[in-house]
Amino acid sequence: MMRYFTLLILVLWATATTTLAQQSLQGKVVDKNSGESLPGAYIFIKNLENNTLSSTYSDDEGNFTIKKPQINQFILEISFIGYQTLQKRIDYNGSNSLGTFSIEEDTKQLDEVEVQGNVYTGEVKGDTVSFNASAYKTRTQASAGTLIRKMPGVTMQGGTITVQGETVGRVLVDGEPFFGDDPAMAMQNIPVEIIDKIEFLDQKSDQARLTGFDDGETIKTINIITKEDKRGGKFGKIFGGYGTDDNYLLGGNINLFDGPQRLTILGLSNNINQQNFSADDLSGAFGGGNRGRGRGRRGNDLMVRERPGITSTNSFGVNFTDKFDDGKAEFTGSYFFNDSKNTLNRTSSRNYILSNDSLQLYNESQINQNHDQSHRLDMRLEYEFNDQHALIWRPEIGYNMGDAQRFLFGQNLYDSNTPISETRNTTTSQEESLGLESDLTYRFKFNKPGRTISTSIETEYDQDKNESDLLSASQNYQTENLDSLIQKSISKSNSLQYEIDIEYTEPIGKKSQIRLEYELNNDLGDNLQEVSQREMESTLFELDSTLTNEFENGYKRHEIGLGYRYGGEKLRIYSSLDYEISLLDSDRLFPGFENTKRTFKNFVPRIFMNYEPNESTSIRFGYRTDTDAPAVRQLQDVIDNSNPLQISMGNPDLEQEYGHRFFTRIRKINPETSKSFFMWFSGGIRNNFFGNSTFIAEKDTLIQNEVLLRQGGQLSMPVNLSNAWNANTSISFGFPLSFIQSNLNLTTRLNYSKQPGKINGQDNTNQNYGMSQGIGISSNVGEHLDFNISTDGNYNIIRSSLQENLDNDYYYQSTRLDLFWNFIGGFFLSTDINNQFYQGLGDEYDQSIWLMNADFGYQFPPKEKLELKLTIFDLLNQNTSISRNVTDVYIENERTEVLRQFFMLTLTYNLRDFASGARTQAKPQRR
Template identity: 35%
Template sequence: MRKLFSFLILLISVSQVYAQAVTGTIQSASDKSGLPGASVVLKRAASEAVLSVTTDVQGTFRFERVQPGSYTLEVHFLGFDMLTRPVQVQQGLVNLGVLSLQEQNTRLSEVQVIGRVPLGEQKGDTTQLNAKAFKTTPDASAEDLVTKMPGVQIQDGRIQAQGEEVRQVMIDGKRFTGDDVSSAMRNISSDMIENVQIFDAQSDQAAFSGFEDGNRLKTINFITKKERRQGYTGKISAGYGTDDRYMLGAAINYFNNSRRITVTGLTNNINMFDFSVGETPGGGMRGRRGGWGGGQPNGIINTNNFGINYQDMWGKKIEVSGNYNYSNRDILNNQYRFRDFVSNDAGLQYIENSQNNDLEDAHRLNFRLQYNINQNNRLLVTPSLTIQQDNSLTERQARTFDQSGTLSESLNRSTSDNATLNFNNNILYSHRFGSSGRILTTNFSTRVSNVEGDGYQLEDTDNFENPDKSILRNQYIRLDRTNVNWSGSANYSQRAGENSRLQLEYTISNQLRDSDKRTFDYEETSGSYSSLNTPLSSTFKSDYLTQSIGPSYQYRKDKTRLQLTTNYQYATLSSNNEFPVNYPLRRNFSNVLPSAEYEYKFSNSQNLTFNYRTATNAPSVEQLQEVLDISNPLQARIGNDELDQDYQNRVNIRYRNFNAENNHVFFIGMFGTMTQNYIANAVYTTSVPEDVANSYELRPGARLSRPVNMDGYWNVRSFFNFGRPLNFISSNFNLNGSIGHSRIPGMIDEQVNYSNNTNLGAGFNISSNISEKIDFTVSTFSSYNIVSNTLQTNQNNNFFNQNTNLRYNWILWKDLVYRTELNHQYNSGLSSGVDNSYLLWNMSLGKKLFKNKQGEVSLSVNDLLKQNVSIRRNITESYVEDVQSTVLQRFFMLTFSYNIRSFAGAQSPQENMERRPGGYRGMH
């Protein structure tokens, strides 16, 4: 500790060359409005050193840690003349004040050079794309726009960019609060957007401290047109169809520069989870719609939903945003599940048919307040609250069998009624010590979650090998589980040379878990659930305390950025199984957690980044609690209170190249994870561990799973995308591919098994830029999976999947609108009894109404061919599983929609479309 204290004194007192800051505001010379998203470049005289930033929503920019000397400032913004001016940096802050840009003179009466609109450019690790280069229909959403762009696609209902899931949406540099990325994008109309920026956003703490912490989020930032920052946009739709299908929804957006308010409401029974300005007739025309967090919605879903999103500036120093969402859902879902087990007894298989009815009622509230107190102090507070009530009913029929026939068969009926509360809050404060370059950042976060509920379970299991051991259960289950997590950190950084900085960080966190689960058997004599079933009951507490401390070194110069971090972590895991027996455990962990990040800019359009991180994770309370879960009697589970934390090594490598001269775009990335002490599953099929034998007996063909720590887990995948224009058909072309391999360890009857899965994928998409009246996108992606197991090589399995999509919108003669979407899914190598392929075809024909064409009546059909199915393959260390679920099939719907478009001093999208020349052209 004395050495560490001496190092801290040295860090504070080290001699330094103080860097300065350069700031200013970019605005339009004509209307004095700020220009967000403008590119500001600072070039050092007689040097290749280049610094670049983009302006925020007010048009403000700031360069940090600028060395004294002579510079040239350049400002670029689409549609405006470039501005240059010399800058002399000496001691103290350099405030350039307001810099005005002149609009380029592009009146039609002057000479025009007709050519191709540039796609965009690469600015360091930010890809900026020009929305004018991607034509969409007038009522298209931001989601329709970005899915035309290179490197952006929808996979399993989630939007991905450059191989990673998009986790955050911004508008003019301000976060769109909430976790539903797709909903956020569908509530921004494409005609509002000037530019689209794709980048890896820093965490709030990293942005405040200036040091990376490895918590980046793939982010899409929409820079809006200045004439679209004041006004209203929205949509109101009502529809009724066959089989009593209905939909009524509204979405209204209010914009007044920094103030933005979005209100949405929806009621329907056609599997829509939200409503937006980008909605299409009948709720279809978007393939498989995503729910909370994306993914594919299975079942028949009735939804009532209300939401409000708010963003504003309270004065000049306080930025706020928040959202509230209420949702009520009734979900009916039937599933067929087939598992082919990896086991010593080759041929063991499992079939399950289940019927599920879930009722969900949820309130979600998020808020964000950033207070820029002054130039040297910032405060950020981000609370969130979720209150949810779940009622479910599940009826399951399952059986296990092998080559000799059925071994066990189970009928199971379970109900549950759970109330869940989650509260999170984070307080982040940063202080800059004047112009000295020293920064102190503190962070404190809390998380409280509680689940209370009860349920009933009926089980009737037949043992075909020994009928005397068949089981009939009637039980009542009560659950009370509370998790309390808190953490705090403090880091201090300062300059340690002309291009270097040092940081010392201390972090402490605590996870407190308390779980009480009691199971009672029904007694015929008393007519009540009064007999406590001790083996199926448990009271468990755990306390996981971690502390870490360590230095970081950062180097920045010209084209290079390097950061090295080493943390020493000491953790204590205390657990106590208080009931049915008192069994305390305490374990200590000591780890060194290194990390490194390197970025090299070959040019303004090419860059390479390398990121290496290490981390530890504690087991969950469900994994630690040694209580039997026999909700599925043939697939029972039990926890393990002797689990240790795991240790992860993660590597990310990315290369980006955007050639603005020929509009060629290339991205490639590799992402890898290797885990020691991975929490795997030990599966027992012939006998159970001694400590479980007194409370549970395996049925023939049944399996008991228990988490255990194992080494040998690793997962690596790569992704590439190449995009370029196709001039001969006025479209954009994107070629993408992926290679991945995973190795999952597990144990089957005390024997180690490694499940290996290699995935090879390739595809392309073509999106039109012909005109605003014709909009199509064609895409296909194929993947081939090679699955092998080390324990039973004769149970290896290969399968193939291909997904092809066509989306076509056409504004016909006399304002008729034709829309169609086809999604073809082909599978080969799945289990027998699972539908291998299908064609989902949605179509509508509409007529624009009223003078301004803002109304539309349309007739749509969803799943015209009645082939819609849901198929999913899951691969684990002990089995390969195919799951087929209920989905919504064919229905017709008549819909009336009205679009609201009103901007201060701006024409409607329809008027703008009619005045622009057709074809894939632009003016320079």
Template identity: 35%
Template structure:
């Protein structure tokens, strides 16, 4: 209550400063092009402090090029900047009252000439914390996508459908600063042609509130902005394609873009049964049940985002049939409102067969070997939409409203046969298990941000209210027969025939109030308060089949539970920021009080209430040695609150050989995370050197306690484990930490017309867990190195060759010196050639070699694809192509997973050799309005 009163006092005091309005100066005018005299929208007009060049206040020109800024009377540095124009910098004196100033900008081509560097030679530049690549310095063929373009750039990769830059996952893609298809980075890059791109910018995208206050709140996410070429951002472009192949395969789709100034509409669609997929985690119900983890987000546990909310999913195992359509829209409504939004529908059917070999860690003398063979058919459909309305109410006030909604359904059938044996290969048990599940769920949420600037520079007030709601209904069934073998106690068997109803729902509400106050020319401060409330309900009821009545009418109380969790958080904090010359420092500390109220209503009524008090410091340091060299160091503490699934104390017996449950006594996880970046760019040579280092230490880490029954065992007086079966539940342990590093270097080989990119990475981590109530530490080491050579010869010849080497080693404390080393080598090559303008030939080859896995998984997999096509029509818009996928019929999918209790190798079903005849019509209609 006292904290709330303090906030109200601050708000009242802040608003009292309005009386100074009549004493303020106002600068207004219009920004125009020197050559054409046309207006220039979106020009950033800033007033800087003469002492340290820090930003005092600023705005952007509207659609007509008009701008208006209010500030205290005095002397300022005026800086005007906009893409493709020279910066305008001058010193001005603002008296009280209104001052009109017309700003005329010229093209930046002259600036490039003055420093005697040709535009084409500028491959990469560093502008503050933004790495900018010049698209013209990277040659691609005429039909290339933005994905083809960016993967030639140093530090940018696409791994298993996930786009990464400088070792971190790209979470958002923007076009000219506007969101494009929400969080689906891969969808954005695959559905835009490379020819429209002028620049690619990589940077840390901050929250709207952090951008406004200038104070980091720890929610940064790696983003990629596509700056379009002049003339290429007007018109209609895209492609429509359809193909049919042997045996009985098809592929069809479209992506159409209609750009007209600030108005951009993009439509994408796809239908195929050749495993091409495009979806995010919101399209897969129940993909992750992670809690409201904030780790590194300032510690707002209950109000923070779930770790998987915006996680982009890579290629799914198995063979998928997918039908999807989406539309993205961005525009300006009038002069004050920016609007972006997207809608996406995805329907898929996935068929998979998977073989698993798993070794459970007991000791160097004993262990268990688990083999599983399962096949599954999963059907999924999803509707999701999101919008963003950014409204500039006046020169001092703005609001951002961002609603989102998704509805999804998922059903799955699975057949499994599994065996467990000891290290002497003596069979302990086996099971034949059949399960099905049918789930439906809705997720809705919105955020409302109000931002206010006071007349005093750097004094601001902002309030961000957000809320989410989810509701999931599901039912599942299971039939199984398990057989257990014991020479002493005798063999036994157990059957299961069950049906279960499962309902979960809840909501999260959070408010963040932030007030910033300048202390002097170099120091500014922020004071924030963040209350949050989370409610989660879970109701699972399981019934056994009664053969006498033929219905499921007997409730199994061990597998049934009604549970409610309430999480109440209150965080109050302060941050101080220092900016002078080349240094930028932020130091902050917040206090977070979290109350977890866990109430089990069935099968017995009991309450578990936990209170946590945490201090969450943060430090952010950035120093620019020059415009081309900088270093950044960040440290932030955060918390992770356990999810409802982790708290709900109910048995999951979907695999009777491996039972699991929640733990209502789980505590919050507390994390310390630090990372650093060092970047050097040589504009003249076109080279870029980047280093990224990170580390994390967790206390009360949420991990698993696993009981592996060496004989028939009764757990907690209720759970019967037969010999060889396992039981797992989450617990809190200390001792979790990891560190990772990534280095990339790119340079053009101008004489050979090639781009050469190197990367080097590695990490070390320790993950604790309990096995039969004894501590096990899984120590994992990994290292990787890679080199890529990409052509820069001409748009007609495009090739790339790359090699990567991966080393992995896991040592478990319960196995002494026993090592589990494995190696993966990847070699790939691709070649595209346009012969005599119309004949097109392309091929790609990938070799994946595995060593150190179990004997059945040590394989060398060679994937070779090729195609030949011909372009028709006067402008070569139509291409007919014959393609062959997996010519050697050698495709396969292999993965190794290491946890705190076991190491496993997994082989999944994939699509093998097929032929496809495809017709593609390319639409290129730039510079003309839509008809």
């Protein structure tokens, strides 16, 4: 398999880098009457359809040099303030000299034709891909999210934006942060009408930007460049809706922009499953899988992890950005509050893979009710005191609390009609957590260019507490034994992690630089799990020493390394070789003291390369290694029996993971034809992979001579395994379909994963081959008619080494149509139609599901700021959620209850009040 991936890379690499040499054309611009040269005149080369291909400006002597296009017939345009614009058709005859062009002040040209040119679709500039917003037509009152969906290789799902296979981690507006590290939030709050360009770029780390030493570590970033005349003013929207079954939706956002000073206020309240702020008011009601993320290291500061099921949400957010001290200092801050109530009703069917071509089934149904509240405060201060001293400080505070109630019924079976054992349990819990983070980076520049010293200090403190009550009844159908469990648990954990990094950079020549680095990382944590039980006939709880555990863990890492950077005009390389010593020191304090100490020594090489053979092509390659330590809970050999049929425990003998990761990216855009090509290939290998060892009881078994595991029940424990790796590639082509005024995007994806595990002491490896083809057509007609049609077919092949003949192949296809039609006056019709087709999951799950939503509304004149619409959600009443999970020991199908059909009437006011100019102009994007 790897052989074919390598061959594919070589073919695509050769295709992308084979280009014709570009010639340069020279000319001069003078005043027609005086003959004096005109410095600063703008020169454009356009094709015969008046699309801009390249541009430059004349120097102090009026001379200019510009790249010759690949076509031999083109238009040369010259413009200069106070002069008539000159446009002249050029038929290239082999000469690189265009001659002297005379432009006249206040006189009309007779031989030249002045034409309003259309902008080109996009271009590649180094590590940046730039698209012109005006090249993509959208509906009125659309957001930036609607715009970027039309661009080649871009997908948006939940709170995640992917660009040519890479996940976006940051959004800038005119080069400045907007909503912290929350890309989806920015996309939903910037209207299309203020956008001039969209840039996709690889933004360097804070330390790399301060020192000028590119270490290859980047964040995929979107930079929204606004129109100059719309960088000040007020914009946003306020909406409210009410529907059948007492469904409601209230919310809005207000944005106040004045150059670099920006204030955004958001609010949302609803019971239709919209869990995050969204431009598409009802898009969250689809009730898909569990996407997003919880609280943790940086990311999505104004978003919450989207829960499956049905959720009611009340949330509020504010974001502020400004500059002070003559632009030397820049401050960004955001606060977010969320209150959500979630109900999850889910059924699942799981096939365990055993030896001798036998299977064991596990069926489960659960109803969960959760109520959560969260507060988040995030700030960023960037201060450049002078040319030598600068710092960046990023503090964050997060606080969460919640309570939950869970009802679960689980059953192990030999086949669909022969049960082995079952459990019914109810769990109530309360949890509370506090998180504090701070990242501080400081840099000092010496007088010699390229010589710097910098340090960064990162700290993170987390405190968590959970209390739960469990009431459980379990039965063995073979022995007809019945037992109950009444249990109280208290879990407390504290962790402190700090990282100190010192770097020194020194130039060696004009294009090279070296870096010396020392890094100290220390991760300290303690965890207490206290479990008490009582008998059915008693009222007294007694401490269970088997389930109770107190644990302290320390993981210290020293790393020293030498890095080298080469920065040429077309080729840039960064490489480093670090030596890492890691010390693991863990103490089990109860029950019984036990100390575990281990030392790990590793070389950690990295290399990143950027090659730009021409102005339209960019190639990036990266290889890196990394280490990963086991978490505190993975090391604790304490049993978790919250589900008596599926218990788990930690493993104090876990070793450190060591991983290899690599990627290749090729991007090519031809502005003359508006064609684009993107290719992404990545893979990874994990040594000492944190996998699972699963024991399935053939009879009632006591674990650690204390905890009963019923016949058919499973005990899982993390272990180190080998031969875990994955590879995937994504290839995307985009080009215009002029005959229907649309753009076509084709995306092909291939992936392979190999995941090892152990089942009853035997090695098992699940191999997953995936192939998918996506086709998308987005309209470019205008604001009155806007549509997007896409389909994505996915075929998956799953093979298990324990049961090689087991057929778990399945096919999944998602097809979607979005249509907006302003058919007469202010009346519009909007609809989105989704089809989810499943084949190969089994009779109960093989379905073709249609979800259709429809809006009928009116936008009131004169400026269409007020909108009234009637929404029908799930018009065909077929909404459902189905998913498949594949692990090293089982294959599982899930069905989740989602929101069903309702009607809603919504009134929206769109605020659009732009100032003619901003207080100050925003600076270009920082990379």
